[in-house]
Amino acid sequence: MPLPRDFRLFWGSDAANQFGTAVYTFVLPVVAIEALGASAFQVGLLTAASTAAFLLVGLPVGVYVDRARKRPVLVRSTVGRAVVLATVPVAAWLGDLTYVHLLLAALVAGVLTVFFEVASQAYLPTLVDRDGLAPANGRLVSTQQVARLSGRPLSGPLVQLLGSANAVLAITASFVASALLLSGMRAPERAVEPRERALWADMAEGLRFVFRHPLLRPVVLCTTSFNLTNAMWGAVTVLFLLRDLALSTTAAAALLGVGSAGGVLAGLLAGRLARFGQVRLVWLSMLVTQPTWVLVPLAEPGWRVVLFAVGTLVTSAGVVVYNISQVSLRQALCPERLQGRMNASVRFLSWGAMPVGGVAGGALAEWVGVRATLWVASAGMILSVLWVVLSPLRSMRDVPVITSVDRHG
Template sequence: MSATLEAPELASRWGLFAHRDFRLLWSGQTVSRLGSSITSIALPLVAVLALDAGPTAVGLLTAAAWLPWLFFGLPAGVWVGRASRRSVMILCNLASAALFAGVPLASWLGVLTLGQLLAVAFLTGTAAVFFDAAFHAYLPELVPADGLIEANAKLEGSASAANVAGRGLAGLTVQLLGAAAGLLADAVSFLIAAATLRAIRARPAAPAAPPVRGALLREVREGLAFLWRDPYLRAFTLYGAAANFALTGGYQSVVALFLVRDAGIAPGWVGALASAGALGGVLGALVARPLCRRLGTARGLRIVLLTVPPVGLLMPLAGPGARVAFYVVGLFGVVAAVTLVNVVLASFRQSYTPPALLTRVTASAMVTGYTLIPLGALAGGALGDLVGTRATMWVMTTLLALCGALPLASPLRTLRDLPGRPDGSGPSDSRS
């Protein structure tokens, strides 16, 4: 069976949803993201409610989930390039399922500790390193280049919808069954995702034979060199790193404490508020493709990056009663912008990077971006202890608004559309 979907078939009324293998990949990822969105609320609340953790401890927990990128990210880009992407993803899902299932078990037995939570965060983060490196290289094996924006938009859109449902379920679960029970749902979601991957029929070409001893460092250097020499990939990577420091690291490490202790929000409503904001991700995914067609990929990115993230400055104004609307509107705008940018940049990297370098370039970009997440988490936790969580929210949302200007340091500022592959394949530059 062919490894990829044939391009003429994409004219189907349902687009990629007409194809069984993409439906399986999409459905498994959607269920997995549903479980992960529950965990994103439940895990810090386990620390806060069950173990009475403070800002620094919650910051350490966030950092532990992202530190594996620093240790394993670059080698993973090489190792995944030598293996079956699908097999790597299945193994990572199974490992994560077992690890998350252990948390509610320990809680029910009365032996749960912060050390176990940190270990689970680190080990599931390690599984995520290998899964993400494999996934971003697997999608172009399954979908032709002209379907990548559609594929990424569908995946990001369903992920955002899963965040809406998952975070709402997280709040309900915390309220009724306790925070640890939410992690059991995530374990089940990983098992379902592994089963859908196993059911995919398409078989990509076999990976390259393992290179000779000593090639690991050379292959890592090749991926890094391609990333940092290219003005587009370099600018987008720097933007992703800065945004991750502020949003995924610093903001995420204090938001639960900010909402519960400073804004006066009941713990059971934390997930519901996150769900309301996550609707912005659905909007961002829906408009990504039409926006790029109408304005161009480069011009559309410029407009979104410079105008939407500053809406996040409303979030620190949140408080009891009607003031909670500031948080919802700010989060809605930020998530919409981040989702749209992720769709366009992921599709660009997948179609622009030579296939032989894709896993290494993807891993290099993720290592650069994700390495700053634990630093942001630690900074957010330390600032939260020093100046309070509301002041920390002001710092992180301001940084996020400013970092949208970073891609303008590349030729992006003069283009209508992002360029094709450097070897000449793909669409050419279109200047405004």
């Protein structure tokens, strides 16, 4: 069945957005390390700043998104990130680039990312019907992985060709392209009914819906604990590749891209895997793949670098199948009027854990070393799977047809 024109534009916009994000989240730590001589803790703090906004403003953004038209929010947040990131090379040209500037740029870009991500997931159910959510999410996640697969390996040559600070300017073009595609969408959005409830009451309603729902609660707990320890892992990964494995920037970027390749493959196979059951895939995808995280800390210079590649390839595949399944489940179970707040509540918890993990990873690396930190993070990601394995999801195959909103909050 042909995809609606507006969904195709939305899909292309998201791909350009994800490409830009994949590049700048790799390049900013490289700027900190190479241009500013940042320590492990400072790199961890910078990583945390990129996601801290979900913890700081995630819930009120969800209320705002439910009270606003979604497409203008997507356009403005995308253009805003292009402007904010462009200040980094400008400051470098003027000789005024500091670590504080880099930290603030990552934080502000993170705030705008909150608006984009929450509005994006709330907007999708208006573009496709309920039965089309899983295929649509499959296409989006597959494209996101392709963007990361191409973005991360290109980051290294881009840094070597232009310099780390100038590379940040080059990637703003992807955000501009994303905004232009969104602006080309024609279908009018349904008018949003005015709401006079207090901000805190609306935020609480979203949290109650998530925590009182017996199917959403274990998903959120799994995702939150996974993201916490994955952020610990991410905070020291660039240091591990550049210093412990003695790789060049280009080789490090390419190796990170291998992990994304697993996600691309999983996204392409997601439709066929759906025959196992959309709900069943939520826990099965994680149980089968996540134990291979133990291979990553075993990597060494030389041929054992392949252990890093295999570990990230397999785990990335599992995470993509999990994300397609759990996001589709959340969107199918939630009424339209709560989509923004439900998604914001989930992101507040699951992505809000990431800055905590980023800071913890950097601090732990200063104390026990980078490789030991990777062992701790790997154990945490593996154990997070227990939330969904030991939940009611394990006895279900597909998404329930009807869910009572009142019963679950």
